[in-house]
Amino acid sequence: MRLIKLNTWVVRLGLALLCVNLLLSGCGLTGGHGNLDAGAKYQAEGQYRAAYIEAKKVLQRDNKNGAAWLLLGRASLMLGNSTEALNDLQNAQANGVSKAQWAVPMGQVLQVTQQHEKLLNIVSADKLTDPRVKGLVHVLRGDAYLGLKQLDQAKQSYQAALTLDPKDPRALAGLAKVSAAANDLDSANGYVQQALAAAPENPQAWIVKGDLAFTNQDFAGAESDYQKVLGFKNPDWLPQERFYALTRLASAQVQQNRYDEALVNIQTLEKMSPKQPFPHYLHGLVLYKQGHQDDAISELQQVLKEQPDNAQAQFLMGAVNYAQGNYDQAEMNLSNVMGMDKKDVRPRKLLALTLYRSGRSRQALDTLRPAVPGNPSDTELLALLQRAVAEGTGKPGPKAAATSADNPPDTQFAQAGTALASGDESEAIRLLKEKPASDTSTEARRNRLLVMTYLREQHPANAVKVAAEYAARNPHDSAAHLLYGTALVAAGQRTEARAQYFEAYKLDPKSLAALLNLGNLDSIEGHYGDAGVRYRAVLKQDPQNEVAMTALGRIAMLQGNKAEALKWFKQAIVAAPKSAEPYFGLIVVYSESGQFDEAESTAKRLVDVNPNNPAALNILGAAELSAGHQGKALISLQQAVNLAPRVPLYRTNLARAQVINKDTKGAKDNLAQVIKADPGQVAAVTLLAFMKLQDHDLPGAISLAQTLQKQTASKAAGFSLEGDLYMANKSWSKAAQAYQQGLKVQYDRPLVIKNFQALSKGEAKEAEGVLRDWLAKHPDDAATRLLLALYYLNHGQNAQAASQYERVLKTYPSDIGTLNNLAWIYTEQHNPKALALAEQVFKLAPDSPGIADTYGWALIANNQPKTALPILMQAAKAAPKVPVIQYHLAVAQARTGDTVGAQTTLKTLQKSGADFKDRQAAEKLYRELGEAAGGDPGK
Secondary structure (H helix, E strand, O other): OOOOOOOHHHHHHHHHHOOOOOOOOOOOOOOOOOOHHHHHHHHHOOOHHHHHHHHHHHHHHOOOOHHHHHHHHHHHHHOOOHHHHHHHHHHHHHOOOOHHHHHHHHHHHHHHOOOHHHHHHHOOOOOOOOHHHHHHHHHHHHHHHHHOOOHHHHHHHHHHHHHHOOOOHHHHHHHHHHHHHOOOHHHHHHHHHHHHHHOOOOHHHHHHHHHHHHHOOOHHHHHHHHHHHHOOOOOOOOHHHHHHHHHHHHHHHHHOOOHHHHHHHHHHHHHHOOOOHHHHHHHHHHHHHHOOHHHHHHHHHHHHHHOOOOHHHHHHHHHHHHHHOOHHHHHHHHHHHOOOOOOOOHHHHHHHHHHHHOOOHHHHHHHHOOOOOOOOOOHHHHHHHHHHHHHOOOOOOHHHHHHHHOOHHHHHHHHHHHHHHOOOHHHHHHHHHHOOOOOHHHHHHHHHHHHHHHHHOOOHHHHHHHHHHHHHHOOOOHHHHHHHHHHHHHOOOHHHHHHHHHHHHHHOOOOHHHHHHHHHHHHHOOOHHHHHHHHHHHHHHOOOOHHHHHHHHHHHHHOOOHHHHHHHHHHHHHHOOOOHHHHHHHHHHHHHOOOHHHHHHHHHHHHHHOOOOHHHHHHHHHHHHHOOOHHHHHHHHHHHHHHOOOOHHHHHHHHHHHHHOOOHHHHHHHHHHHHHHOOOOHHHHHHHHHHHHHOOOHHHHHHHHHHHHOOHHHHHHHHHHHHHHHHHOOOHHHHHHHHHHHHHHOOOHHHHHHHHHHHHHOOOOOOOHHHHHHHHHOOOOHHHHHHHHHHHHHOOOHHHHHHHHHHHHHHOOOOHHHHHHHHHHHHHOOOOOHHHHHHHHHHHOOOOHHHHHHHHHHHHHOOOHHHHHHHHHHHHHHOOOOHHHHHHHHHHHHHOOOHHHHHHHHHHHHHHOOOOOOHHHHHHHHHHHHHHOOOOOOO
C-alpha cells in the first residue's frame, strides 16, 4: 500500500518560500560607473552581491537602463530579497527588456511569494522561441498550478516542458510532486529517479526525494537526502530552497531525537533569517524536549512576535507554561488552539487539566463538554473532573475566585457549554453571538464553538460563513483552516474542504488533526485505501492514538472485513479504556454479525466507565433492543433522553423502542417533538414515514420525504427516503427516479447501490451502468466491484464477471468468496487455471458446501469424477436443499458407474420441484440413465 499522504510541495511552500526573505546587509557601494558585463560574469559565477553592486552603479547614472534593472532583479532574487527583486524586474520590463529575459526570474519571484495566479497571468510561454527558456516557463507555470492545487493543469505544464527536453529534471521533479499530491507513491519515486538519472546533482529532485522519505517517516533517509543536496554548489538554486532544505534536515534530526545536531542547523537558520519564525519554533521544541523550559519560552516568544496566531507555537507555549505551573499563561495559549475536532483531544485535554490545576474544576468540566456533549473525547479526564465537582474539591482559591469574578466571558462560555450539553443549540448560539471578542484567545474559542453549534443544529451554511470569515482573518492559523474544512464537509463541499485541510497541514505538518481529517474525507468519499494510509501515518507518530485505530476499524467495517474491524476496535479500547468511540464500533460489528449478547455486554462495559454519558446509555438501549430485551432498552433509552432531552438521536431511538413495545402513540409523540424542533431530522422523519406506510398511508409517507427534500442539508436524504418508500411498495421505476434525483444532489455510494437495485428489480436495460460509472471514479471500491461482478455472473456474462473478480483479487488476494466465484467461472470457461484455483480455495475452506461444490465440479470438468465424488457427497449432505449441488453429485455418481445412486439423487431433485440453472440438464441426464437401464425414467 502506498504510504504517502502529504503534499510535499504544499509543505515546502508553507514552511519556507512564502516567509523567508533573507536580509540584505549593506551592499558596500563604492565609486565608479559600474559594468554590466562584469556584473553578468559575477552573476554567472554565483557572486550575487558583486553583481548587485555593479547593477546599482549603472543605475545611479542611468535609471532607465533595462539591462541593469534585469541584472539587479536577478541578483536580488538570488540574495533572497524577493520584494526588491519583483520591483527591479518590473522596472526591467518597463524599460524594454524582452520577455525571454525577464519571464523566468519574474516567475521565480512570484512563485516564492506564492502569487500563483499573478504568475499564470503574467508569465506564459507565448512568443518565446528559446527552448530552454520556454521549458523553464512551463515548469514555473506547473509549479503555480500545483500551488493552486490544480493537479491536471500542473501535469500538463510539466509535460509541455518535457516535450522540449524529455530529460528536464525540473519538469520530472514537478511531475513527482504532482504524483505525491495525488497519493501515487510509485509514480512519484519513478519520476524522482528519472530526474536524478538525468541530472544527478539537481537540487529540486533531491528535495522531493527527501520529502517523500520524510513523509514516509523514514527520517534517516530524509536526513541523508537533505544533507546531500546541501552539499551541492549550484549557482541557480534559490536561497529559499536552500533554507527549506536546511529546515527539513533539522526537522528530520529532531524526529530522531538528535538534538545537538539539529541545534547546529537551527542556529544556522536563525542566522540566515533572524525573523523567520519556523527555526525559532524548532529551537523551542528542542529546548522543551530537553527540559529547558525558560529558554524554550524565549524562542517561542520570537515566533509569536512575528506570527501571533501560530497554532504550533501557541500549543507548545501552553505545554511549556503548564509544565512550569504558569496556568494562567497556559490557559491563554491553549484557548487559542483548543481543537475544534472532537478527535483531536490534546489541546482540550491540556486546557482542562490546566483549569483543574488552577482550581477551576467546574470550568474545566465545561471546557470538555461543549465540544462533544454526551460523547467527550477524553472520558477519563471527564470522570476526574466530574468527581472533583461532585466532591467540591479543586475549588478556586481567593486569587482564582477573583479572576473568575472579573472574567464574565468565561462564565458565558460555561453557560453556552451547559446549553450545548443539554442539546439546546439555539440558546448556545445566542450566548456565543452576544459574547464580545475581547482578545484573540476568546475570539478563537467563540468561533470554534459557534461553528460546531451551527453544525449540530444542521445549519451548515451558517457554519461555513462563520468559519470562512474566521479563516480569512487568520490565514496563518492551521486550526482556523481545520475548522473551515470541517464546516465545508458538513455543507457537502468536499473539494473545498480538502483544500482547507491541506492548507492546515501546510501550516502545521505535524498536525495529527489534519491527517485525521484528510483520512476521514477519504473515507467519506470511498477512498478507503488512501484513508488507511493516512491513519497509519498517524499511528507512526503516535502509536497509542485510539482515534486512528478506531478509524481503521471503521474502514474495515465498510470493506466488510469484520475480523480486522474487531482487531482495531479492541486495540483502541486497550489504548484508551474509557474512550467511547471504539466501544461504539465494536458494538456495531457484533450487532451486524448477529452477536447481540456480545454487543450488549460491550455496551454495558461502556456504561460502567461512563455511567452518566447519554450516548453510552443510548447505544446500550439499542444493543438491548437487538438482544430482545425490550423492557431494559426502554429504561436505558429513557435515561439517555432525560440526560439530554434535546438530542434528537436519543429521542428517536426511544421512539423505536416504543414501536417495538407497541406503544405507537408514545413513539409518534416523541417523533413529532423531534421533527417539530428540526424538520430535517432524517432518522425521525424516516421512522414516522414508514409508520405511515404501515398504516397504508403512502401519500402521507411520501409527503414526509418531500419535506426533507425542501431543506439543503437533507435534500439528498429526502430523495433516498422517497425511493425507499416506493421500493417497499414495489414501485420499482418510481423508486429509481427518486434515487436518480438524489444522485443529482449528492453522488455517493449508498444512493448508487439503491439506484442499481431499483433498476435491477424493474429489469431496466444496462442497470449495471450506474455501478460502472461509480467504479470509473472510485476504482478501489471493492464492495461495489463485487456487486457488479455478481450482476454479470447472474446474467450469464461470465467474461465480464471474471474481469471484475480478477481486479478485486489484486487488492484482496485471499478473499475466499472472490476466489471461489472466479474458480467457478474459469471452470465454465474451460480455463486451465480453474482446477488449481478451485483446489486452493477448497484447502482454505474445506467445510463450505459451496466451495466443495466448485472444487468437485472442476474435478469433473477435468475428468476426475472419482476424486470429485466424495467431495460432492460431503457438500450435498451439508446442503441437501441446494439443487445445483445435488445435480453435480448425480453427474459424479453417473460418471463413476453408480447409475442407481445417480437416478435416486435426480429423482429426489425432480420431486422437489426446484428451479435452477441446470434443471434441463438434470432432466436430460435422468432420461438418459433410465433409457440406458432399459426402463421408464418417470417410474
